[in-house]
Structure formats: C-alpha cells, structure tokens
Amino acid sequence: MTNYVTRAGIQTDPALAAFVEREVLGPLGHDANNFWEGFASLLGDGHSVHGLGNIAKCFSLK
Structure with missing residues (x-):
C-alpha cells in the first residue's frame, strides 16, 4: 500500500512531490x-484547455 502526501488537496506519491519540489521548482x-x-x-x-492558463500563471517569469 502506498502512502501519499497531500499538496493543495491533491494526494500524490511522496517521491513525485519531492522531485517536483526539490529537483524542478527549487532550482528554478x-x-x-x-x-x-x-x-x-x-x-x-x-483538464480543459482553458485550465492551462493556470499553469502558465504558475510559471510566469517576472
């Protein structure tokens, strides 16, 4: 049985959360x-096309 971590109401694998947070977002x-x-x-x-704007906002460069 997999233990999950919760991020913003999403349950995800702890290894995936750690990778995203440390290896992807951290260096950026x-x-x-x-x-x-x-x-x-x-x-x-x-998962609508309009929802992709939220991802763009998340990664917008200032």
Missing part, C-alpha cells in the same frame, strides 16, 4: 505552494 526559484495550488486549480477545471 519557484514556490512549491504556488505550483501545487495552480496544479490543483487546473485539475479542478476538468
């Missing part, structure tokens, strides 16, 4: 909470 200087909230919003949007 992006906030993990913002990423997970944006991803949860995308999933809550039913």
Whole structure:
C-alpha cells in the first residue's frame, strides 16, 4: 500500500512531490505552494484547455 502526501488537496506519491519540489521548482526559484495550488486549480477545471492558463500563471517569469 502506498502512502501519499497531500499538496493543495491533491494526494500524490511522496517521491513525485519531492522531485517536483526539490529537483524542478527549487532550482528554478519557484514556490512549491504556488505550483501545487495552480496544479490543483487546473485539475479542478476538468483538464480543459482553458485550465492551462493556470499553469502558465504558475510559471510566469517576472
């Protein structure tokens, strides 16, 4: 049985969460909470094309 971690209401594998947070977002200087909230919003949007804008907002360069 797999133990999951919860990020912004999403249950995910702990290894995946750690990879995203440490290996992807960390070096890019992006906030993990913002990423997970944006991803949860995308999933809550039913995977629609319009929901992709949430991911773009998450990774927008300032």
